[in-house]
Amino acid sequence: MNKTIKSRRNFIxxxxxxxxxxxxxxxxxxxxxxxxxxxxxxxxxxxxQKDTLFYIYxxxxxxxxxYIKLGKVYPDESTFAYIQLSEQRHIDxxxxxxxxxxxxxxxxxxxxxxxxxxxxxxxxYDTFMIEGDHSLLDALKVxxxxxxxxxxxxxxAAVGMPSDVANVYNExxxxxxNHLEAFEAAISRA
Amino acid sequence: MLxxxxxxxxxxxxLYSGDLETVKSLMTEVSYFMTLESFGLRLSFRxxxxxxxxxxxxxxxVALKKVEExxxxxxxxxxxxxxxxxxxxxxxxxxxxxxxxxxxxxPKKLYFSKEENGWKINYxxxxxxx
Numbered sequence: 001m002n003k004t005i006k007s008r009r010n011f012i013x014x015x016x017x018x019x020x021x022x023x024x025x026x027x028x029x030x031x032x033x034x035x036x037x038x039x040x041x042x043x044x045x046x047x048x049q050k051d052t053l054f055y056i057y058x059x060x061x062x063x064x065x066x067y068i069k070l071g072k073v074y075p076d077e078s079t080f081a082y083i084q085l086s087e088q089r090h091i092d093x094x095x096x097x098x099x100x101x102x103x104x105x106x107x108x109x110x111x112x113x114x115x116x117x118x119x120x121x122x123x124x125y126d127t128f129m130i131e132g133d134h135s136l137l138d139a140l141k142v143x144x145x146x147x148x149x150x151x152x153x154x155x156x157a158a159v160g161m162p163s164d165v166a167n168v169y170n171e172x173x174x175x176x177x178n179h180l181e182a183f184e185a186a187i188s189r190a
Numbered sequence: 191m192l193x194x195x196x197x198x199x200x201x202x203x204x205l206y207s208g209d210l211e212t213v214k215s216l217m218t219e220v221s222y223f224m225t226l227e228s229f230g231l232r233l234s235f236r237x238x239x240x241x242x243x244x245x246x247x248x249x250x251x252v253a254l255k256k257v258e259e260x261x262x263x264x265x266x267x268x269x270x271x272x273x274x275x276x277x278x279x280x281x282x283x284x285x286x287x288x289x290x291x292x293x294x295x296x297p298k299k300l301y302f303s304k305e306e307n308g309w310k311i312n313y314x315x316x317x318x319x320x
Contacts, residue, residue: 051314058316103317117299120228120313127231138235145235 043162045101052157053165054103057094059153060172062121063087063146065113066128070139077136079143079186083179090172097168137190140183147180194287194302194309195276201300201311202293205229206270208262217311218303223248224313230261283319 045053064087071080091110098105109115114129116122128146132139151173158169192200197216204212205225214222226247234241240260246253272293280288285304292298303312 047317047319048314050317054317055314115296117297118313118316119293119298119300120224122298123228124231127235130232131235141235 043164045162045165049161049165050101050103052161053094053098053101054105056153056157056169057091057098057103057105058108058116058118058121059150060087060091060094061108061110062116062124063150064091066125066132066142066146068113069129070132070142073133074136074139077140077186079140079182083143083182086175086179090175093168093172097165100164137187140187140190143183144180144187147176147183150176151180191308194289194300195279197302197309197311198276198289198291198300199274202272202274206265206268206272208264208266210258210262210265218305218314221311221313226257226261229265230257233260233264282315282317286315286317286319288316 064084067080067084067087071077071084074080095105095110097103107117114125116125128142132142154169154173154176158166158173161169201213201216204210204216210226213225217225227244230240230244234244240257243253243257243260247257248254273295275292277290277292277297280290282288282301287302287309288299289302290297290299299316300311301313301315302309303315304310305312
C-alpha cells in the first residue's frame with residue numbers, strides 16, 4: 001500500500017479523534033475540492049492524455065455497476081447503496097472532462113449495467129460478481145479491492161495532466177479514499 | 191503483417207489456451223500488464239501469494255514469470271472457447287482501428303494501434319484521432 005493511502009488514513013484518524021464524524025467526511029470532502037479549486041482554464045491535451053480521459057471514464061463505470069449489483073445481492077448492507085451514488089458522481093466528473101476536451105464517448109452506454117464491451121473490464125466485473133456472491137464479507141472485500149485499484153489508477157492518470165484534469169482526478173481519488181475507509185469499516189463489522 | 195481483424199481470433203485462442211507469450215506479442219506492453227491484472231484477478235482473490243506477485247510484475251521479472259506460469263494454467267483450466275464473430279471495423283485514423291465483434295453473441299470491441307512492429311491491441315486506443 002502506498003504512502004498516500006497511509007497518510008490519508010492518518011489524516012482521517014486525526015479528524016475522527018478531533019470530533020469530525022466519518023459520515024461528514026464521507027459526504028462532503030470528495031467534492032468540496034472541486035468547488036474550491038475549480039479553474040476555468042483549460043489547455044490542449046496530447047492524444048495520449050485524451051486516451052487516458054477516455055479509459056478512466058470507462059473504468060469509473062466498473063465500480064458503480066459492481067456496487068449496484070452487489071447492493072441487490074446484499075440489500076441490508078447500506079455501504080453499497082451509499083457508495084454507488086457517489087460512484088455515479090465520479091462517472092459524471094469523468095464524463096465532463098471528456099466532453100470538455102472533445103473526447104467522443106458516444107459509444108459507451110452508461111445505462112447498460114454490468115455490460116462492458118472492452119473484454120478486460122468485463123473480466124473484472126465478472127470476477128467481482130463471482131467473488132462477491134460468496135458472502136457479504138467477500139463482497140465487501142471486492143469493494144475494498146476496487147477502491148485500492150481506482151486510487152492507484154487515478155494517481156497514475158493525474159501525472160503530467162494539466163491542473164484542471166489533475167484536480168478532478170485528485171478529487172475522485174479523495175472520494176475513493178473515503179470509500180475505502182467505508183468498506184474497511186464495514187468489513188470490521190461483518 | 192497481421193491485420194486487427196485477424197488478431198482477434200489469435201488473441202482468443204492464445205488467451206484461453208494459456209499461451210501468454212503469444213498474447214504478449216499481440217499487445218502493447220501496457221495493455222499486456224492490464225491483461226495480466228484483469229485475468230489474474232480471480233486467482234488473486236483466491237491466493238494471497240499470487241496477489242502479491244501480481245502487484246510486482248512490472249518491476250520484478252521473476253514475479254512476472256511466475257504469474258505468467260500460474261495464470262497460463264488457470265486460463266487453460268477455464269476450458270472456454272468462445273464463438274467470435276467480427277461485426278465491423280472502424281478506422282479511427284491512420285494508425286488506429288476498433289474491431290467490433292461478438293463473443294458468444296455479446297457485443298465486444300478491441301482497440302488497436304499501429305506500432306513500429308505492427309498492429310497491437312491497445313486498450314487506450316479507443317478514440318478517433320486525426
